[in-house]
Amino acid sequence: MKEGFKVQEKITTIVNYLNEVKTRCTFNAAAEALGITPHALKKQLGEPRPEASWLVSPTTGDPIRYTDSEKHPELYRTTRIITSAKVLKRNLDLT
Secondary structure, three states, X not given: OHHHHHHHXXXXXXXXXXXXXXXXXXXXXXXXXXXXXXXXXXXXXXXXXXXXXXXXXXXXXXXXXXXXXXXXXXXXXXXXXXXXHHHHHHHXXXX
């Protein structure tokens, strides 16, 4: 159970970071940085909400199953999308 909390804390760290830098990140990159599957990450995120909408599909660059009202208003302010787990690990010192 303790490990679950640790993963949840890391997910919160990633979501907070993406909101701070206002940059999208693929589910694959975030999941790899966390050492979990993209499906597990989606499950841990829970209900769609603007602050979690920065996590996107690697093919479309859009959050999966989000309505426009659930997306962060600045979601498309840049075309940059973080696609590498190495970037997250380096920027957030995830271990």
